[in-house]
Amino acid sequence: MKLWGGRFADGASDVFERFSGSLHFDRRLLDADIRGSQAFARALERVGILTAEERAAIVKAFDEIRTEAAAAGPAFFDGASAGASDGTSDEDIHTLVIRKLKERAGAVADKIHTGRSRNEQVSLDTRLWLREECRRVRDLLRAAMSALLDLAAKYPGAVIPGYTHTRRAQAVLWPHYLLAYFEMFARDWERFGDAYRRANVMPLGSGALAGSGFPFDRDAIARDLEFDAITRNSMDASGDRDFALDFLYAASVAMIHLSRLAEDWILYSGEEFGWMELGDGVTSGSSLMPQKKNPDSLELIRGKSGRVMGCLTALMVTMKGLPMTYNRDMQEDKEPLFDAATQVTGSLEMACAVIQSARLNPARPLAAAQQSWVIATDLAEALARAGTPFHQAHQLVGRLVLESVRTGRQPSDWTAAQLQQFAPEFTPDMALLLDARQGMRSREILGGTGPQAVAQALQQARARLAQMTL
Amino acid sequence: MKLWGGRFADGASDVFERFSGSLHFDRRLLDADIRGSQAFARALERVGILTAEERAAIVKAFDEIRTEAAAAGPAFFDGASAGASDGTSDEDIHTLVIRKLKERAGAVADKIHTGRSRNEQVSLDTRLWLREECRRVRDLLRAAMSALLDLAAKYPGAVIPGYTHTRRAQAVLWPHYLLAYFEMFARDWERFGDAYRRANVMPLGSGALAGSGFPFDRDAIARDLEFDAITRNSMDASGDRDFALDFLYAASVAMIHLSRLAEDWILYSGEEFGWMELGDGVTSGSSLMPQKKNPDSLELIRGKSGRVMGCLTALMVTMKGLPMTYNRDMQEDKEPLFDAATQVTGSLEMACAVIQSARLNPARPLAAAQQSWVIATDLAEALARAGTPFHQAHQLVGRLVLESVRTGRQPSDWTAAQLQQFAPEFTPDMALLLDARQGMRSREILGGTGPQAVAQALQQARARLAQMTL
């Protein structure tokens, strides 16, 4: 059947080369590859494969390649993927780098492969790259936490109705609400710390799968590259991608948190809630309806959460059921990893800008809180603290709210006297609780929305943040 | 906290522009966007917004843009994303195309937006693009099916042990085995046909969400663009991405099938099975161990199956829980869609090349079949057909195999006389079944591995393939 058979006229090899080449994505490992190879040159010197001069020449050539790449930008790779000077193309970043090394350092470049396999090199490069990404993400998480605290500081006493089931439930302080996200990001910061630790293990010396045949001092290589530990089994090192999964999982959870913040603020900044204003710079307007501010930045964050979870799924599926040790399937770890890193850092950067741009309009959520009987729980608990059995207190307040709803009364429509008339259990001081701002004063429990508890939590959050260093 | 605060010195807008811009991926819709816009120009002419001259000028300008893009290659977009002539950059492919239109057609270009929203335009472009991809995938599926039939034709009588639980179970013909994949690909071909039909519905006229305010003849636009139908509800049209999911699902199932073929052939071409040889052009060798042929192409196919399922997961998650109608989250449909299309077409192309390159070494699987008592079922069923109750037949053969295994005898070590001595139920003709090639002659049932059944199935497959047209 000629129709489509012609497609393969160029020969199986061409199809295969296009299909298996990875330079279009693994170029992102350039810096890591150079750094790792320089350390490996020093390791080769230590076992006598390279002389000091050779090692120096190689290290210097690598430095020059890094400089060349920085100067050239994307164009650095253009010639490469199109084909090297000899007409062949580089299938991946490692091939490209070695070709460049040969061009600069000559024959000695061949020695850089002595006692090092591609499998361990790829593992090393990915780990080096992941460490940097973990650092970047953690910096951005700190930035986001800091921005939340700054936003809290702008409206220290603002009151909003807190929601369960997307229904107004109890009044809380705006800073208390923001601290909930602080806690999520703090957990993310820890999770990326776990991912960092899992990536921070040095695989060189593992050979292709059986361990190197050269007596490398693996601990010395680890120190050179600032790794905390070395991998303990060469076959595991060859077949392992747990460290990539750990990053993808941490990224997925962070994106879930961001998706929830996005959902909240899309609602809070909409016409119906009307609580907050997002900055012009993070929304998209409409020349037709100038009052319209679409929260595109938040929608994209929320949307990208799916993307990152897709990346995690992708690599989990790829790894499932693979026999020991390395299989080429594992090359498919890179693109999900790179994409997830791009999305999570981009989303955090965007979220920071959104948080920094946000302005609360405190009157709206306060009014929502005051008019919605969110104080019911406060009243019931006050009765219980004063001795009314909780069950009874609960029912009493229930009747009060029902009566009010039927007669269209807000909490502020009641006086202390009327309350007591409604039920003698209501003491005069309980009337204070009709103001949503008062009820929270009884929630001065650790982690609660009581003003002092929140002030203390903010202070502690600031202090914790200051100590969040790698 | 200045450390990271500096990151946003460039202003929220810059972060947002980088975060929300889509030109780096939606450029893939260029052709679709031009084709759709040309049809829309004709629709505008029909409702009197454009004169015939204006319409002609616009259509011509679009043709020129298409030509320019084809000539320029990737460079066509370089200037664009870097910024237009006026220093601003194009956020997406639609903006770029309109800017180009203005450069060529002048003021009349502004009219192309009359009565058309971005929402419906994106939907249209994606549908046009998806139709083409479905066609490409279906062509490649046909190519793969054809290659399977060609491979079957090369070894019409080759016998292999069929497996359950990765254990030799019963002898089957090699063509029968290949036809199993033919059936899977045939279902994929149908599934992509479903995806095609779901994409093949014309959304223009839906406006942003409420329907256009211009009296377009939507059926005429559909005919112009060769759509089978029009969308029936403007709000649904604005918020719908089912057609993208349908494609991603079809791609995921196709990749599962390919991953199974890959798994089989990685094993069959390995040292332990030794059944088949993959072409040099689709394997990667080793200069150190020249006999080693790594089945990288198949491993990558298997690995990429994870990637495609990740794309499906990504978009499902993104769509989950979105309120009506369009939300910017939905921009995140493109990259999973594009990536999945790239992977599934690439994998099919690769699979075709692998199938075409494959050489069976029939002696190895035949020997495996002959030595493994895969004929046990044949014997038992022959006994049952001859009147021995099945349960008893089953046990009888079980004892025969057990005895043989204990005494190290292959099926070929038994004679008819010995069989009858072992148990009188064994008639002389049953001894023929000791040869694995004979047993399958009793499986001339529709869909079975009987030689005539397989010959007929191959013929029908060829005929079905000839009728698989869009």
Next chain:
Amino acid sequence: MKLWGGRFADGASDVFERFSGSLHFDRRLLDADIRGSQAFARALERVGILTAEERAAIVKAFDEIRTEAAAAGPAFFDGASAGASDGTSDEDIHTLVIRKLKERAGAVADKIHTGRSRNEQVSLDTRLWLREECRRVRDLLRAAMSALLDLAAKYPGAVIPGYTHTRRAQAVLWPHYLLAYFEMFARDWERFGDAYRRANVMPLGSGALAGSGFPFDRDAIARDLEFDAITRNSMDASGDRDFALDFLYAASVAMIHLSRLAEDWILYSGEEFGWMELGDGVTSGSSLMPQKKNPDSLELIRGKSGRVMGCLTALMVTMKGLPMTYNRDMQEDKEPLFDAATQVTGSLEMACAVIQSARLNPARPLAAAQQSWVIATDLAEALARAGTPFHQAHQLVGRLVLESVRTGRQPSDWTAAQLQQFAPEFTPDMALLLDARQGMRSREILGGTGPQAVAQALQQARARLAQMTL
């Protein structure tokens, strides 16, 4: 290390039996297993393995088992999983059914296995069960569509602001909004039809993998069980689970649609929107805050969408990379399949009840529409239709809205005279459009929100629904 070693004192077999047994879930296939086995008994009669009397005895015994099971309820399985009368336990539903058959029909029961493998039996049972589930789901989808139309009929002229980006964008009719979901469910109805057709293929005669050794008339069995077709390749039939995936995918998309309806209505019925009231019977109240109505039914539907997508992921992962043909991994198809079926039917049933219980409060969304300049597009398009270039019309209206927002004016605050004073392009009749109910009259395009277009769409929907039969 004794500490945990003791755990396995009961021997590997016990662990394995517990691990591999499936009766606790595959009991759901009881009816299908009986029905399939009865048909197979008739097939055995046709090839002479069973006499007419034997067949009749077997069929009758199966009928009795079905009756016994219906009478006993869950208790039917209790004895079974605990162990049969002889002290052994049944590992799966098929074993249980055969044991019961033996108890009733005696020795002839052994013959039911003649020429039938467990692999094809499981495939058959699952397909029979899936057909029923597809029917049930499609019935429920029709019920949901019908409920939407009923709800539309209650408020034929109600106006709501339609949303993009969760921002008020243009006014639409409430029935038009409901029809968007009608379209989604209609696609789901089709998708489950596809799933039905894929399941509706008869596998018996495939043997374990090589085709049966008995000359069954497979088409006759298919007719007996009302299948449309027979599987074409025995190895494919043995290793195939596409039909299960197709169901899971259709269920996933349906759940996405339901999750969006849930999201919308959770918002619409909340304090901020206040558009609609959900029935007491589908919400959960609070004795403390009697006015609070938590939309738990909708939240659960939205939450369960994750569950169903998880089921799809589960089976896709399980199937990835499996070698031909049957592998025991495939037993893991059942629980995701059963769970997804339970969730999607439960969610649809729940959604129907919610839709039936819903009451719109038309004044609220109408007010939202009237006060939000959602008429801007109407005005701009009217200007364009009257000859003002669209770009200019767009800008003109933009200025009008901006001016109004700045001076706190609603559309209703403008008179025709004032409009014309603002810009001469505004003709007196355009002032009508200041009422959101008027603008949609210009959207009488097919699929648009124009009152006549909607009335027609409702009529057609009713007619289409009447024709949605299996």
Next chain:
Amino acid sequence: MKLWGGRFADGASDVFERFSGSLHFDRRLLDADIRGSQAFARALERVGILTAEERAAIVKAFDEIRTEAAAAGPAFFDGASAGASDGTSDEDIHTLVIRKLKERAGAVADKIHTGRSRNEQVSLDTRLWLREECRRVRDLLRAAMSALLDLAAKYPGAVIPGYTHTRRAQAVLWPHYLLAYFEMFARDWERFGDAYRRANVMPLGSGALAGSGFPFDRDAIARDLEFDAITRNSMDASGDRDFALDFLYAASVAMIHLSRLAEDWILYSGEEFGWMELGDGVTSGSSLMPQKKNPDSLELIRGKSGRVMGCLTALMVTMKGLPMTYNRDMQEDKEPLFDAATQVTGSLEMACAVIQSARLNPARPLAAAQQSWVIATDLAEALARAGTPFHQAHQLVGRLVLESVRTGRQPSDWTAAQLQQFAPEFTPDMALLLDARQGMRSREILGGTGPQAVAQALQQARARLAQMTL
């Protein structure tokens, strides 16, 4: 449309009750619920809501309920879900427990709700349950690691060909191979430790979302229930399910590791490899083909990996985009969590039994290693260590293998003299390397397969295992 409308005749409430009830699955939290409630009774005593006598009565009643449940088994819940004595049914485990409490302790039971919300109670119960599950899984992981070391000890010097790309690559020691899985399980053990730590945070005192209105000493409650810390923000506590995700992720990675072991051993125990024998108790035989041993236990493990990943996907999707704080969607966390716990503990238990049952047949893999030129790398590295530039050494050995393959020679067919004749660089001692058992002696690097390195690694593994305590 009456046909299906009848379905809802029983009223919306019934549908809703069935849809939202959770007793059929959350019964698994019974112990946790009782334990948590007993601690809460003590907390209520400390704030003066309960007297010492009341507290004692409640704690005692709970003890009795626990005893009753243990005695009754599943029947404990039967009455409950069918309906309580007063004819109503319990919607969840918490309702059931309180009803039982009332039956035993009378009116005082009402007080147990004072100052505690359902949201925090569910969070507490789940965390208590998860801690136990993490402990169970970690115990099982230790058991698996121990079994691997035991299996290694049985064949300390066995040689197998190590694989890359499912192709024989280099010879390794069998214990070295097993240690690769030891490392994976050791990482899993750590990951479940992380999950434990994340679950091990006490939420009580958070109220529904705003913090409790009673001055509980939260640290005291934490100490009572042996928690390491308390949650820091009440809104976060109410809306958080990270701890559930962390467990699901750890379970997913563990299942990936198990799926790889399963894949390896399914192959190694098959006819083609023939390396190992799995115990009768963990395989399923065939009465027809007695030599056939289907590795069902391993196939099911591999298959269940999909199931567990599906559970992770399910909960991630459910949590995506939920607004603050608690939403009923979150009830859908339980079933994926319970199912994943069941699958991962069952799979580990099964894996332990399989490992314990495994018997290696060392001659087969040794022969495979000796005949496959897996020593090529050893030779090349020996040449390089002796001074031949690596690139040249590589090519030299390549030629040797090519020549051997062409002439059908195994490594053992070469003598030292012949080698030196082939190329003078081959020194006599290098001929030793023709034996696959010799080459690995040069891999005495940390983590390599050198016999001493492996012996040391085994010793360390044993020591590490002894220190793996919670």
